[in-house]
Amino acid sequence: MEKFSNIRGIVAPIDRANVDTDAIIPKQFLKSIKRTGFGPNLFDEWRYLDIGEPGVSCDNRPLNNDFVLNQDRYQGSSILLTRNNFGCGSSREHAPWAIKDYGFRVLIAPSFADIFYNNCFKNGLLPIVLEESKIDDLFQSVHATPGFEMAIDLNNQKIQLSAGENISFNIDGYKKSCLMNGLDEIGQTMEKKEIIQSFERQHKKLSPWIFEDLVV
Amino acid sequence: MGTKTLYDKLWDSHLIHEDENGNGLLYIDRQLIHEVTSPQAFEGLRLSDRKPWRASANLAVADHNIPTENRDKGIADPVSALQVETLVNNCKAFHVPYIPMDDERQGIVHVVGPEQGATLPGMTIVCGDSHTATHGALGALAFGIGTSEVEHVMATQCLIQNKSKNMLVKVDGQLQKGVTAKDLVLCIIKKIGTAGGTGHTIEFAGEVVESLSVEERMTVCNMAIEAGARAGLIAVDEKTINYVKGRPFSPKGELWDKAIAYWKTLFSDADAKFDSIVSLDGNSIVPQITWGTSPEMGMDVGEAIPIAGKEEIENALEYMGLTNGGSLSDYKLDKIFIGSCTNSRIEDLRTAAEIVKGHKVADTIKIAMVVPGSGEVKNKAESEGLDKIFMEAGFEWREPGCSMCLAMNADRLESGERCASTSNRNFEGRQGQGGRTHLVSPIMAAAAAVNGHFVDVREILKAVV
Ligand code: SF4
Numbered sequence: 274m275e276k277f278s279n280i281r282g283i284v285a286p287i288d289r290a291n292v293d294t295d296a297i298i299p300k301q302f303l304k305s306i307k308r309t310g311f312g313p314n315l316f317d318e319w320r321y322l323d324i325g326e327p328g329v330s331c332d333n334r335p336l337n338n339d340f341v342l343n344q345d346r347y348q349g350s351s352i353l354l355t356r357n358n359f360g361c362g363s364s365r366e367h368a369p370w371a372i373k374d375y376g377f378r379v380l381i382a383p384s385f386a387d388i389f390y391n392n393c394f395k396n397g398l399l400p401i402v403l404e405e406s407k408i409d410d411l412f413q414s415v416h417a418t419p420g421f422e423m424a425i426d427l428n429n430q431k432i433q434l435s436a437g438e439n440i441s442f443n444i445d446g447y448k449k450s451c452l453m454n455g456l457d458e459i460g461q462t463m464e465k466k467e468i469i470q471s472f473e474r475q476h477k478k479l480s481p482w483i484f485e486d487l488v489v
Numbered sequence: 490m491g492t493k494t495l496y497d498k499l500w501d502s503h504l505i506h507e508d509e510n511g512n513g514l515l516y517i518d519r520q521l522i523h524e525v526t527s528p529q530a531f532e533g534l535r536l537s538d539r540k541p542w543r544a545s546a547n548l549a550v551a552d553h554n555i556p557t558e559n560r561d562k563g564i565a566d567p568v569s570a571l572q573v574e575t576l577v578n579n580c581k582a583f584h585v586p587y588i589p590m591d592d593e594r595q596g597i598v599h600v601v602g603p604e605q606g607a608t609l610p611g612m613t614i615v616c617g618d619s620h621t622a623t624h625g626a627l628g629a630l631a632f633g634i635g636t637s638e639v640e641h642v643m644a645t646q647c648l649i650q651n652k653s654k655n656m657l658v659k660v661d662g663q664l665q666k667g668v669t670a671k672d673l674v675l676c677i678i679k680k681i682g683t684a685g686g687t688g689h690t691i692e693f694a695g696e697v698v699e700s701l702s703v704e705e706r707m708t709v710c711n712m713a714i715e716a717g718a719r720a721g722l723i724a725v726d727e728k729t730i731n732y733v734k735g736r737p738f739s740p741k742g743e744l745w746d747k748a749i750a751y752w753k754t755l756f757s758d759a760d761a762k763f764d765s766i767v768s769l770d771g772n773s774i775v776p777q778i779t780w781g782t783s784p785e786m787g788m789d790v791g792e793a794i795p796i797a798g799k800e801e802i803e804n805a806l807e808y809m810g811l812t813n814g815g816s817l818s819d820y821k822l823d824k825i826f827i828g829s830c831t832n833s834r835i836e837d838l839r840t841a842a843e844i845v846k847g848h849k850v851a852d853t854i855k856i857a858m859v860v861p862g863s864g865e866v867k868n869k870a871e872s873e874g875l876d877k878i879f880m881e882a883g884f885e886w887r888e889p890g891c892s893m894c895l896a897m898n899a900d901r902l903e904s905g906e907r908c909a910s911t912s913n914r915n916f917e918g919r920q921g922q923g924g925r926t927h928l929v930s931p932i933m934a935a936a937a938a939v940n941g942h943f944v945d946v947r948e949i950l951k952a953v954v
Contacts, residue, residue, distance in 0.1 A: 290801065291683055291783050295916045300897045304554065304568040306528035306575050308636075318918050327568055358684040358717065362916060363895075364619040365526065366635035387653075387687060387719050388619060388633055395637035445651070446510040458637070459539070462645045465506060465514065469647055472505040472516055479502075480611065482740035482748045483518045486545035487607060489586040 275397045276455035280378050281424040282351030285341055286415045292355060293362035294389060298371040302327050311367055312374030316342065342375075346419040352379045354411055360389025369396045379425050381432075383408050394448045395458065399427060401442045427453060494655045494761040495722050496690040498754070499630035503613045505647060515650050517642050518612040521598045522549035522585065524576040525897070526617030530640035531579040542646040544584040548607045551576055551590055552597045553897045557860050557887035560590065569898065583643075594737075596863025596889040599623040599830035603707065604865055606736025610725045610752040615642055620830050620913065622713040626706035627733065628725035628755040630690075633714065653719065654764040656689040657757075660697040662771035667947035669840070670705035671832060671911065671930035673697065673769075674712040675777035679787040681767055686718030689764070692757060693723050697771035703732040704834040711831045712913050715784040724756035776946055778817060779915050779928040781805035786915070788817075790933070790945045808917055809925050810905065817927075818943045823906040825850070825857035825884075825938040826920070827931050829894035832911035833862030835869050837931040842875040844935035844949060850883035851941030858885040858900070860892040882939070896921045909937040 302314045304327055313331040320342060322335040336343045342350075353372070359382045360368060369392045372380070380393065380400045393400045403411075414434070415421045424433040427449065432440040451458060462469075477484050493501070506514040527549070534540070541547065554569035556562075564570035573590065580587035588594050594605060599620050602608035608624045614631035615621060617639040624631035634648065642648055658677055677693075678685075691713050698706065706723045713721025723729075730749055733739050740748045776790040782805045788795070797803040797813045806813055811820065827833070827841055838861065850857045859879050861867035867889055870876055876886045893900040894912040896919070902908050904923025911934050912919075915926040929937070936946040 293783075293914075293916045295895075295914070295919050299918055299922070300895050303525050303897065304566075304572050306532070306572055308529045308532075318922055324922050358687065361683055361717065362619065362714075362914060364617060364633040364635055366529070366617075366637060369635075384684060384687060386684075386717065388635060392635035392637065395635060445512070447508060447512045447649070457537075458649065459533075459537070459641050459644050462514065462641065462647055462649070465647075468506055469514075469516070469645065473646070476503075476516060480518075480748070480751065482609070482744040483612060485738070485740065485744070487548050487586040487738055488545070489548070489588055 274395070274455045274457060277397050277399055277427055277452040279424065279426050280351055281422060282378070283347060283349055284352045284354050284415050284421050284423055285347040285350035286412055287341055287353060287355040288412060290356040291358045291361055294360055294365050294368040295362055297360065297368040298365065299325065301325065303365060303367055308370055309374060311371035312376070315371040315375040316340070351376055352381065352423055352425070353377050354408070354415055355380065355382045356408070357383050359385050361386040364388045366392045366395070369393050369398050373398055381408070381411065394451060397452065397455070399425065399452060401432070403440065403442060407440060491758050492760050492762065494757040494763060495628065495692055495724055495755060496630065496655055497761070499611065499613065500652055503630070511651060513650050513652055515613060515648050517615055517646055517648055518546065519607060519614045520547045520639070520642050521602050521607070521614065521616035521621070522547055522639070523553060523598050523616070523618060524551045524572045525553045526636050527579065527639055528572065528575045529636045530617070530643060531583065533640040534583065534643060539644045541583050541585065541643045545586055546646065547585045547643065548602065549576060549580050549585050550588040550595055550598050550601050553891045553895065555590055555890045556898055557890050557892045557900060560888050593864035593868060596866065597830045597833065597891055599711065600833060600862030600866065603627060604736070604863055606733060606739035609733060609739065610729055611755055615648065619714045620711050622719065622721045623707050623711040623830055625710040625713065625720050625722040626703060627729055628723060628752065630720060630722070632719040654689045656686055656691045656718065657763040657766045658691055658693050658769070659695040659766065660693070660769045660771045661695045662697060663700070664697055664771050664774060665947070667932065667950045668774050668776060669930040669932060670701055670708040672774055672777045674709045675779065675784070675787045675928065676769065676774050678712065678716045678784050680769065681716055683715060683783055683785045684717045686713065686716040689718050690720040690722060691716065691718040693721060698723060699726065702836060703728055704836045707834065708831055712784070715913055725752045776930065776933050778933065778943055780809065780811060780817060782808055782915055782917050784913065784915060784928060790943065820907060821853050821942055822909050822937055823855050824902060824908040825854060825934055826893045826908055826910040826912065827858070827934050828860030828862070828892050829912035830862065831913045832931045833860060833866065835866050837911065838866065838870045838875050839873070841931040841935040842878045844932050844946065845882045845884065845939060846878050848882055848939040850938045853941045854938060856885060857883060857938045858887055858893070860887045861889045863889045884938070893920050895919060909934045909943065
């Protein structure tokens, strides 16, 4: 996985709670067997006025100009500010794939849905959880200042605002190190092969029925 | 000892290792696989030259993309066809057990797992699908994961997880006639909210939950994810054991005896501590209908449509084409969908058929369809003559699959169409762009089909007696 490096970027606001993964990337795009290429269809139903189809270029599709990401001031944004329970619903990892492919690197919200939150880390995306009141303040700043930027310093767990103000955030140590070092989690787990095998032997003694092969 | 919740017991018995941050390495007993969230995982294995740790611990079936009619003609959409073909080829290449599309055991992965005995009490079960929570109804720790995790489990038979908090949802009393497990779970979601269970495993308990059949329990656990919880759980009892007995992949002989001795320990100890407890009175639950675009936007049948005020409510009402304060029964329905991993099991079809029997689907309904959860459910229903009841009333009787639950195949809502659906998500566009979904129980959907709009199914049941 690609390492997460500190970034500075424009913040785009999606002022809506419970943004679900169906909205992030609609089902028709889930038919792809690849991990890439989902960016143009991120928030497809909100972003375009017509219905998107997989494999069809988005270049000439009519844009919904009311949608935040289509507004000039948010072009090139790499930080997404949003509300509670972002990424709820379906477990589709296509959601973080699309978000990353679009160009976002950091998501900030008061809470994320569990599966989505985990999926972010596997894809070099940093989801940051902040208190609701801080989120409210950030929304205000973003709305008030075109081109509002932030810098994210993962190592020191700090968000630096243009005003020179800092906000710190919490993150699990293991997840942080995976992001910072771009670690391959499977490789990491494979290093524990012997512990897994010894657990498996024990487990098999206690619950042998689990180890019956499924013969279809 | 003696102070563990069911979740604690399942967690502890599968915990291989815990790091200093509290991340557990958890052993996974069973992985279920479908065509949508697995291709990139198999590709990942291939790219890094890895093999499945224990290929036969996995079970794959295609369900999301497949057509529910004219299946002998194959999959018309080439993109869908490629995805299913990719699953077939991957399973072959990696020796993963696969139930083919034309096999009578084929169906929605969460219906097939328990039905075949691939889902057993006490197991850790994962699938690249959020409704994996369903399997918790059998006292298994089951949750949805992302595609990278599918690959991780395939390669290592393990998953890195943080332990969640314990939540108990206790429902005492008794459900009234005409009130189902679906109404119960919609009520719970309405009460705690779609983020209420985030970071928690929810155990459902109490007299009402004990009185439910295993199929009904699956309906409840299925929607734990709609309350934000990755996993829902119900303690093992006699019903669970009877349900598992004799299934194709269930243990037999000596193994069976050993297994049930262990399964009988799968309950929360009397003095176990929960981080939060939510209580509901089962007697007061009535049939539920969702009016909005989130499963928590539900109401009692007969209740007025909420008054707009908050932006969220306003947006939802606008999308749903509803006027605040009005009655939902004034709105004509366009489509009826009885199916999905929430409500496509034999009992769901039986109870819906009872309502439909001797009636006709209202003229104003464009399509009413029943999509059984699996080939086995379909066969069973046909042997009981349920297919005839539905078809005589004007329902379409389809082949098993996810179908209009998420409209990845040809079954979908057109923009503006209103649907009574027994599925689990009423998100914008879930059943087709611009489609309007009202989540209900199978009997509420059946009653709506014959009336053309929502009615209180309890009234119909009264008339039947
Ligand atoms: S029936 Fe619906 S919710 Fe269930 S697995 Fe299929 S798409 Fe997902």
